[in-house]
Amino acid sequence: MQNPHTAAAADAQPAFVPLRFDRKSRLFQGGAILLGSLFLAICSWISVPMVPVPVTMQTFGVLVLGAMCGWRLALSASLVYLAEGALGLPVFAGGAAGAHHLLGPTGGYLISFPVAAALVGYLAEKGWMAGLLRSVGVMLLGHGLILTLGTVYLATKIGMDHALAVGFAPFVLGSVLKAALAASIIEAARRRR
Template sequence: MNHHMLSGAFVPLKLADRSLAYKTLAVLIGTVFLAVSSWIEVPMYPVPVTMQTFVVTMVGALYGWRLGGLTVMAWLAEALIGFPVLAGGAGGLAHFAGPTAGYLFAFPVVAAFVGFLAERGLTRNPFVSFAVMLLGNVLCLALGASWLANMIGFEKAWTFGVAPFIIGGVLKSALAAATIELLRRSGIMVRLS
């Protein structure tokens, strides 16, 4: 009988057991998905709406906490050196000091957090998975808005950095949970892991 059947827990891609070349490829693929998710945006000031948190939570859930966090940090490193991987095809050091910096710094924490919970089987049930993804989005908003509040005050940080993202966060959490469930039901996760 398969270990996956015995454990009863939904296991992410189990990339930790793969070769360095396989892990490196997974990180590169993850950074590409993160870049593409950044380019899907609704321009808003001072923080645009993107699909980043959807991919950040998915990377965490699929890669696990270590490699998920590392993948997001690799993407941020690409942005830091100027690759056009952030919202609107932006990159460069300025984004790590501006109004969106708190959200950027939150992303690897969110990926690691979701990955940690996924490794414990909490993305097996779609309703619990939704809660995990939603907690990841809430964590991102809390950390990002904390940084923003230091720049423009709490009330403006709530108005511009949290409130407009609540509905999107719920929808992206539902989409992430549904995607994980589809992958789990299709058996692709078991075959890949």
């Protein structure tokens, strides 16, 4: 018979967060946060221009960061990424920069990144990404959150019908594909361990 304290401790362990930065020094964690923000910048530069919202790999990067690093580091890296862009570094889609992007048509999507990164990271830490199908589900949840918050904010600028037509519908298929790709990467990392 298993000791109840041992069973509870086993349940409390993160199911799978490959990059266990919570066990590293604060200096190491700070470097990881900067590298995470660079990863998001690189993902944003992979872009297909569309108006008013471009297709990028940012959402993929945000969610992979959450799943691989856990919610605290992913949240921090996403916030640093937004601060870098607001301060003028060319980290947003297409190399754009400036705080006005946080208030423009893409602002809702950008602001949702830390929330989605934290959500996916938290769910990964709680064991919700055990297996490929569950990982895809978590990634779809993260993409859904980004699309919903981004579209709602965009609707304040151009109306809900137009926001759904240009800020939501064109991104659904890409979100599904990016969710599947991200979940596959997480599953491959799990199997390597």
